[in-house]
Amino acid sequence: MRPRAAGVYRRAMTTATTQAARVVMDGSAVADALGRVAREIAARHPDGDALALVGVRRGGIPLAARLHGLLIDAGRAGVLVGTVDITLYRDDAATALPNPQIGRSEIPFEVEGRVVILVDDVLYTGRTTRAAIDAVMDYGRPRAIELAVLVDRGHRELPIQADYVGLRVETSRRERVEVRVDPGDASHAVVEVLGPAENTHSHGA
């Protein structure tokens, strides 16, 4: 159907052969987008010492690591990086089955007074971001929280917006957006939109 980029890490087994799939970003497009997001962050925050990137587990972690490297290259040497797991903060946590695969949040620095930029791969309903904001707040009172995402696919269910967006993609709710990142090198990434298996030619709104 389409060539897979070499070295691309599969985040989940897909049945891509039976689904309509469109690649919306290939490896170089992802690299360009992350480079632009890093420049926008650097322009807005001249002082790296007051800045921290927090990747939202799990898709945001390699992207935060990549942005961290780019910001250091851009002279923001003091910028810190951490991760946050939102399982315990989900709005359905008390009614859904327990998730035994909770990951650890690792925020090994003082949040108080710092600008925290949450980094996630896909912004969709906004519920994950809401949970991540609450989780970060329990570590301390940041001066501000901003949001950077690789893909904004729309369909918000909460009043949440991203400050930095790699790419806005028109999707339907029936579609699935998949970001596959090589954890060793986030510039090797691909973003594709997978349609529902039973309807192979439905492409967004």
Add this chain to the structure above:
Amino acid sequence: MNGSVRHLLGIEDLPARDIVQFLDTAEVFFGVSTRRVRKVPTLRGKTVINLFFEASTRTRTSFEIAGKRLSADVVNISVSTSSVSKGETLLDTVKNLEAMHPDVIVVRHSASGAPHFIARHTRAGVVNAGDGLHEHPTQALLDAFTIRRAKGHLADLVVTISGDIAHSRVARSNALLLTRLGAKVRVCAPRTLLPADMEQYGVEVYDSLGPAVEGADVVMMLRIQHERLTEALIPSTREYARTFGLNRAMLARAKPDAIVMHPGPMNRGVEIDADVADGPRSVILDQVEAGVAVRMAVLYLLAAEAGQSPLA
């Protein structure tokens, strides 16, 4: 857990996979207790009842803090204030609690099997917080958690458990759990405090502390209760301290990096010397800290299951 664990009644029926699941989940909650806000909203709207038919300040407090740090509503019912003293049966007590729709009931009872009985008559998840001479599964989990944090693993470690083995649900749950995860467990006590059937748990049995401690990675001392004196099972606390007490000289026979544990409350100068209990190799207060994290993991994994399935 795959939605399969509704109750935590003992270690005996818990597969190694589920034990590791509890321990791994506890690692996440361990971090919550060191943050600025020591609370997560996960069990908002859930109710946990601590039903204690036996006095236990520390276990009850540990469960209470665990529940509160998960944002559950926690209610403590202790025997002195309950209607049990007015002659109510255990079944009536459970039926009354059931009518208030709790999500988890934490039970301590002097009768072995009481939590199992309660589990058959409630939709809530039931946690055994110690039943008679039978089991104390959360103590075994927190001990394993503490050992794993100190040593990095459990398999192949030599763990010596010394004290009143015959009357200790802690020793029993620990022997079951540690052997299941591949540790080599030694139990040690005077002959009068050793059950006859201890070998069935796959442990080595000693009636002298020196050989039991020799080369151990972990030395766990258990409390000697004073009623053992009146039952004439030990001659005197001084005699017990001399032959079965852990002092610095005795600890020197263990591995140089051996850790010292005690589930509390301690009899300083009887089963353990103060300078060992407070020494650099003691992890006794780490056990208390681990207790909250482990009980948060247990409540978390049980609470969402609770109330979903009908009575058996």
